């Protein structure tokens with residue numbers, strides 16, 4: 001059974017919700033689907049001050065922390081990060097940096113890749129965050145599977161690189177059912193290319 005590892009950073013829960021939904025979709029399709037988090041030493045501080053962080057704090061910290069061994073063992077790797085000034089978060093960036101030795105060893109070459117983000121606004125910043133993650137994967141020789149252009153009733157349009165949730169100014173608009181559908185469309189697109197057995 002092929003392993004699909006979904007690796008998230010999430011401070012206020014939105015990427016956690018998206019990653020959990022993707023994990024369930026891949027598990028239903030017969031993948032060995034796993035959800036991991038990246039290291040975040042400050043999350044407990046935010047949880048004490050922000051209700052939206054506190055809501056998902058235990059769920060997030062109970063996830064296993066992703067390492068480079070997680071990447072090596074997976075056939076399909078999916079990163080999900082909040083958008084920050086047109087980029088991923090420093091915590092996701094720090095995780096991406098740990099893969100540097102794998103560039104030389106070539107251990108990630110030919111693996112498949114997908115990405116998603118959560119952002120506050122309607123600018124192009126989330127697309128840039130997706131591009132950063134896709135570029136990271138391509139630099140390591142992985143094959144980025146785009147969301148592409150999918151016109152489906154009841155499914156919000158997405159940038160070609162991956163899936164974006166718009167969480168509003170204070171990040172409290174949670175992913176709706178329509179976002180779940182966009183994530184399922186993306187999961188099925190990826191599963192057409194990398195099947196659970198092949």
Ligand SMILES: Cc1cc2nc3c(=O)[nH]c(=O)nc-3n(C[C@H](O)[C@H](O)[C@H](O)COP(=O)(O)O)c2cc1C
Nearest residue numbers: 010011012013014015082083085118119120167171
């Ligand atoms: C310090 C900080 C900086 C942020 N910068 C941006 C930004 O530049 N662009 C954007 O669209 N959203 C920005 N956001 C909003 C988050 O991307 C958004 O709330 C997202 O839903 C958080 O995902 P999470 O709930 O998984 O943590 C920022 C949030 C914080 C706390």
